[in-house]
Amino acid sequence: MRWKEQLLTLIPYQPGKSIESVKRQYNLQNIVKLASNENPFGCSPEVSSLLAEIPVSMAIYPDGYATLLREKLATHLGVGQDELIFGNGSDNLIQIISRALLHPQASTVMASPTFSQYKHNAVIEGASIKEVPAINGEYDLDGMIAAIDEQTNVIWVCSPNNPTGTYIPAQRLVNFLDQVPEHILVVLDEAYSEYVIADDYYNSIELTRKYQNLIVLRTFSKIYGLAALRVGYGVANPAIIKALEPAREPFNVSAIGQLAAATALADQKFIEVCRQKNRQGLAQFYDFCHQYHLSYYPSQTNFILIDFNKDGDQVFQFLLKKGFIVRSGKALGYPTAVRITVGSTDQNTGLIEVMKQFLEGSE
Ligand SMILES: Cc1ncc(COP(=O)(O)O)c(C=O)c1O
Numbered sequence: 001m002r003w004k005e006q007l008l009t010l011i012p013y014q015p016g017k018s019i020e021s022v023k024r025q026y027n028l029q030n031i032v033k034l035a036s037n038e039n040p041f042g043c044s045p046e047v048s049s050l051l052a053e054i055p056v057s058m059a060i061y062p063d064g065y066a067t068l069l070r071e072k073l074a075t076h077l078g079v080g081q082d083e084l085i086f087g088n089g090s091d092n093l094i095q096i097i098s099r100a101l102l103h104p105q106a107s108t109v110m111a112s113p114t115f116s117q118y119k120h121n122a123v124i125e126g127a128s129i130k131e132v133p134a135i136n137g138e139y140d141l142d143g144m145i146a147a148i149d150e151q152t153n154v155i156w157v158c159s160p161n162n163p164t165g166t167y168i169p170a171q172r173l174v175n176f177l178d179q180v181p182e183h184i185l186v187v188l189d190e191a192y193s194e195y196v197i198a199d200d201y202y203n204s205i206e207l208t209r210k211y212q213n214l215i216v217l218r219t220f221s222k223i224y225g226l227a228a229l230r231v232g233y234g235v236a237n238p239a240i241i242k243a244l245e246p247a248r249e250p251f252n253v254s255a256i257g258q259l260a261a262a263t264a265l266a267d268q269k270f271i272e273v274c275r276q277k278n279r280q281g282l283a284q285f286y287d288f289c290h291q292y293h294l295s296y297y298p299s300q301t302n303f304i305l306i307d308f309n310k311d312g313d314q315v316f317q318f319l320l321k322k323g324f325i326v327r328s329g330k331a332l333g334y335p336t337a338v339r340i341t342v343g344s345t346d347q348n349t350g351l352i353e354v355m356k357q358f359l360e361g362s363e
Contacts, residue, residue, distance in 0.1 A: 006123050013120065017325045026321055033325040034341040034351060036227070037162070037192070037303045040281075041274050041344065043225030044267035047260045054256060062255035069253075069262045073233060076265050077205055082238040085245065088252045090191055090219040090232030095121050097187060097215070097234075100247040101153040102127035109147045110156040111139050113163060113333025115189060118156040127153075137164040137297045137305075141176040148184065155180060158189040160196060163332040163339045165299030170202035177211050185240070188216045192301035194223040194271060195278055201300070205235055212237050215244075220257075222302065223274050224264045229257035278302050281342035288352045292359055305329060307337045308359075315358060322354045 016035030023031055034040075042048070066086045074081045087093035098121035102108055110118045112131035122129050130147040132140050144155060157176075160167040168176075173188075180186055188204055204216045215236035221227035231253055234241070264270075285304045289296045296306045307329075308315050315338050316328035329337030342348065 004124065004126065006126055010120060010123055013116065014331060016327055017320070019325070022320060022323070022325055026323070028323045031323045031325060032343060032347045032350065034343050034347065035325045035327045035339075037222060037301065037341045038227045039223055039225035039274055039302070040342070040347060041225065041270075041277060043260070044264050044270040046267045046270075047226070047263045050263050051256070051260060054259075056255040056259060060255070062251050062253060062258060064250045066253055066258050069231075069258045069265075072262045072265050077235065079205060079208075079235055080238065082241060083208070083235055085234040085236075085241050085248065086253045086258075087232040087234065087248070088254075088257075089221060089227075089230040090189065090217045090234075091117055092230070092248075092252055093217050093232050093234050094118060094187075094189075096244055096247045097154060097185065098122060098125050098127075100244050101185060105151060106153040107149055107151040108154045108156070109144050109152055111144065111158070111161070114156065114158045115162045115191075118158075118187075122154075134161075134164070137161075137166050139168055141168070141172060145176065145179045148181070152184050154185050154187060156187050156189065158191075160190075160192045160300040162191070162301070163303070163305050163327075163329065163334065164297045165192075165301040165303055165305060166297050167196060167198055167201060167300045169198070169200040171200070173202055174207075177207065177214065180213065182213050184213060186211070186214045188214060190216055191219045191222055193218060195275060195302050196300040197275070197279065198300055208236055212239070215240055220261045220264060223271055223278075224261070225274075226257070226260055226264060229254065229260050231257040231261040277344070278342050281345065281348050284345070284348045284352060285340065285342065288355065292356075303339055303341045305332075305334060305337050305339045307334070309336050312336055312338050315355075318358045319351070319354055322357075324351050324354060326351075 019031045070081050094117045102125035104126035107128040108122045109130045132143040208214050215234050217234050220231040312328040312330040327339040
């Protein structure tokens with residue numbers, strides 16, 4: 001077979017280790033997974049009750065237009081229904097955008113390190129990739145503007161950024177958007193926007209009104225606690241949505257996913273509780289870092305990147321053997337760090353205890 005040559009250079013996305021595999025490998029009963037930035041508090045109890053009695057026919061294709069979810073989300077965000085596109089997770093939207101705009105004669109600009117799927121999809125499409133190194137964990141937006149060339153079709157901006165948890169303040173983002181030529185699509189990936197508490201964070205939905213070349217990506221996988229059901233969405237002006245739609249698979253969001261997401265949206269109290277608990281959890285990790293003089297990036301997300309000044313894989317392996325799955329920073333561009341998802345208070349306390357053992361050299 002004549003596979004695209006670039007596929008041979010890629011390895012599939014490496015997800016965090018699964019709880020089941022770690023149980024078997026280390027013969028442990030209790031595993032805490034804090035590796036993939038899921039919500040430790042699950043989803044709204046409203047969704048859990050709904051799923052117990054799923055009112056969805058398994059024999060009928062899902063609504064390809066996601067009518068109910070579209071209506072609810074448009075109202076929630078204050079946008080038109082024609083300003084929304086849905087994906088099987090926001091991963092799927094990254095793929096759709098890449099498929100629609102990237103090809104061997106096109107180039108694309110992104111930061112480094114950032115979320116791996118921008119580059120992965122750009123490689124598959126054969127586009128030339130311009131990675132602009134972050135400076136002290138912050139986006140080098142001037143560098144990204146300078147990296148634009150005649151062939152640039154897409155610029156990827158992840159804010160707050162994965163894996164650093166840092167965000168771009170409003171004024172800096174607006175200055176940047178002002179400089180991007182109108183024919184280039186700016187993808188603002190806001191998978192963690194609901195966790196942000198910074199005063200100078202922007203209202204990205206308003207920005208899609210001002211900038212006709214901006215699409216905002218969000219997900220129900222993080223604070224809404226529905227990672228397993230795979231629902232993400234994009235917000236942009238109708239012309240962008242219309243252009244992207246043909247690249248979307250017709251039934252890309254499952255019926256259960258649509259219903260659960262629409263139900264989750266209605267329970268904003270649960271989201272507020274999760275946001276607050278997340279800040280309390282982050283404070284536990286900040287205290288730990290201060291106590292042990294470890295550096296970290298202040299996070300606007302539900303994860304924290306901590307620099308242990310030791311091989312990240314070594315820290316990861318130590319924690320794994322004790323039943324805690326985190327992410328080594330090695331594959332994320334920070335070789336001496338680990339990225340930890342903020343868990344429940346007890347999970348955080350347990351993990352911090354084990355990290356102390358690691359640092360103090362005791363088993
Ligand atoms: C920045 C960012 N974007 C997108 C995603 C993909 O999310 P999903 O496909 O579950 O919506 C993730 C998941 O970790 C992420 O961190």
